[in-house]
Amino acid sequence: MKLFQRTIRDLHQMLVDREISSVELTAAVLDQIDAVGDKTKAYLLVTRELALRQAHAADERLRAKRDVRPLTGIPIALKDVLCVTDVASTAGSKILGGFTPPYSATVVERLEAEGAVFLGKTNCDEFAMGSSNENSGYWPVHNPWALDRVPGGSSGGSAAAVASGEAIAALGSDTGGSIRQPAALTGIVGMKPTYGRVSRYGLIAFASSLDQIGPMTRDVVDGALLLQAIAGHDPRDSTSSSRPVPDYLATLADGVKGMRLGVPKEYFVDGMEPAVEQSIRDAIRLLEQQGASIEEVSLPHSDVALPAYYIIAPAEASSNLARYDGTRYGFQAGGGRNIIEEYMLTRQQGFGAEVKRRIMLGTYALSSGYYDAYYLQAQKVRTLIIEDFKQAFKKVDALLGATSPTAAFELGAKTQDPVAMYLNDIITIPANLGNVCGISVPGGLVDGLPIGLQVIAPGFQEEVALRVAYAFEAATEFHNARSPLMGAAA
Amino acid sequence: MPEPESELSSRQVEHVARLARLGITPEEVLRYRDQLRNILHHIEALNRADTSKVPATAHPLEERNIMREDRREPSLPAEAALRNAPSRDDSYFKVKAIQE
Amino acid sequence: MSAIATRYEVVVGLEVHAQILTQSKMFCGCSTDYLTAAPNANTCPVCLGLPGSLPVINRRAVEATIRTALALNCEIPEFSKFDRKNYFYPDLPKGYQISQYDLPFSRNGYLEFDLKGEAKRCGITRVHLEEDTGKLLHEGAIHEAQASLVNFNRAGVPLMEIVSEPDLRSADEAREYVMRLRAILQYIGVNDGDMESGQLRCDANVSLRPVGSPDLGTKVEVKNMNSFRAIHRAIEYEIGRQTEVLEAGGRLAQETRGWNDARGLTVSQRSKEYAEDYRYFPEPDLPPLDVSRKWVAEIRAGLPELPAARRERFMTALGLSPYDASLLTASRPMAAFFEETVRLGAPAKTAANWILGDFSRLLNADRKEIDEASIKPVHLQQLISLIDSGAITGKMAKQTFEAMYGAPDAGPALEAARGSTQISEDAELDRIVDQVIAENAKSVADFKAGKAPALKFLIGQGMKVSKGRANPQRLDALLREKIS
């Protein structure tokens, strides 16, 4: 097996055993980026020198056996919404062209402290707004399983990098499914932790009350390792929880025997591909065979989650994106006769169509006379969705469903119809609104394309979601399937 | 073609774009109007939920009174604060005239 | 003016913005010392609004706001939150200001003050907390400027907004209200009260209505007044301007006007026709606050004596007139100076006259606060005692006071004045001592008989004869010499 095909846990053992060096491993991954990067377009920026410098430092640490952590020397990709000191950070937007932050996100600092190696910044939908990565301000990403297909979004670059061997693992961000959906569409594991579990400091904001950073990995163990490294309270993020972080590996292999797992009937939505539905039904049966009790549950307000999301997220975004005015950083149009004209030109030219659409929608929803009907109503619906989950979790320990109603679709298939694109997130959005956590784990192949099984657990019970996902993964071979670009495991 | 009262009008689109300081061409006004109408049409589903006795959730967590002590911490080095400025004059950010 | 006064009633409400005295900014650790720092030196990712940065609330700023609200007799609700006020301006780095909209820290208070002996009360609508903006420098005059320069050192400094009810009925009342409010803020230590540097800023909503009408007239917001005098003049001007428009049968525009101090008039800034839509919504980055009664009680317990109470005490315990007591308590340092002077032994009325007279005149001319002057309470007390003992005349005292004020240290100037009037020449002292011995035979005999206190009496007589100008040490020596 090639080094870039392996998991964090494997590689960690090899690094500790001095079988390989981090520089060797990093070079192997950088070579794979050179080999397939033109096909996936997963990266916006490859930080080759930084990576090799960090790899050298990691090797020092490994050689001295000084503070060796699970991620020491492991090459990781960062979604471009994460700020890294002196490294261009654009959130996939032209409006942040050339911006190099003078500070790093908390998660980036935590990974640095672990001794991880940063490969670069991965492509994404502009300001994380999208489900196909076609809204990148730079270029679309191609799915390593089928290059004419989308990798999902908005963390499509991170997903494609992990699925093509261009990274061992990656960080993404999930506001309405942006980690889980691309993970499903590229056959990897992606987790959205509970809001407040991981610090958002240094995450370029899309929707502040929904955004969470999370791991995108080859398997569930790697997901647990990466989450362990980034989770926990941060005094710089007032919305980060001070609840203690459990040891995610400790309960990972406890199995599902005796667990109660719920299947929300509303998650089998109209428009779901029959083959996807069949795979999910098979997955549920498998977990039942593992000793879990399965029962159907109802999340009655699921049908209004999507409209609530498409008010709350754009409203917050319209405010979060007001700072991009071309005066302090990033793109400046020039040519305006006064400051207002200059703002209008800069934002007209700097933002892409989807971002502008959402800014307008959000501005409208907050504007005088419409606030109550849209924003306030959406926040009340959010309360109902939170309540739905609370009720369901009185009966069951975790919920099961598909991550996305379809496998990866062709590039360009939905770009003309915003609403059709929005429907991609219909079964991932409730977890963001409902303050719960969710993980997508490879659930099989449909016509040669991966699909994902989603496991949703109550807020701050990531260990429960990981445990169910691990039980499923351990009983299947789906996670061992490799994309054509990654190459067959030898 | 006259626009129905209840639907988003081109004028409203222009007003919203102005509020959001987004430059917008006449063609875009029409395109955004139609797209936003379609999106808002789907969003109308929000009203299916009975929320008459439901409080709004603005903050997902139960955390309260998260504050820091009044202590100074180092600011950015001056050059780090200014290096991304598209236009500057010495140690100031430089912007276009305020008045039209 | 009297015809106008009978036809229209003046309605004024004030919005006062007061920066809160903290070490660090409202939502980040940057220093609040923006006046002396190099441009943009006190900035960080948070107060520059860099992508990904997040705010964290400064506890001291919250407590100062509640402290202020309590001093203004406000209700403190048990639940409060921050909101975003969205608008674009180059001094606003995030494109929104973190402020408070529908659930501020306080509401429904009042401020009592006294105008020409008449007690007044002005309602306080609310006191809320927000962040200050950066500062713009215009290259040339604002109207012709091609560009502006932005300094974000002030961005994020904690700022309270104190909104009054439209309860004020004249420019005099408005000025008195702001003076009282300023005194309170200084007393409780939340603000320096410096209007010129912008630490305290005032906007006025001015309207006129026919006498007896319950409805409010068209409201004009007047900005850019940075002294008590400017507040008074601007409101007077605006009353005159609005009266003229109404008298001529015209209609007033609801607008914002800026006070031009040099020209002595208000100028239209922008019409409210296209009112800004601030799209307030709850700040998702900041969890809300439960303001427990225990916390409020702790803050209340830390409040010092407020100006109204102090004024009352100066009147009842020290016998000052209401007018003098008001003026003295308008500034906490001045009230403290006065109290210390009296504590050292100066008569209250005399001390008040000095402080409110010559001292204030000199301070005003120099735009200095009393605690910046070289004259300390001990100096004033000694000067007063010199006058009272007859050692110097009122005219000399005035000159001495000015010399003390002008010197870097008032002590030597005071000593010089005392010294220049003292009689130290032995010939003249001889004459005085001889006179005292001749006129006080019994005390002389007592002293000879060993009664020590008799000498003290004789020295006192010598001081009396010399009108306090004799050097007491020399008197002591000469008396001992001549009697023995």
Ligand SMILES: [Zn+2]
């Ligand atoms: Zn700062």
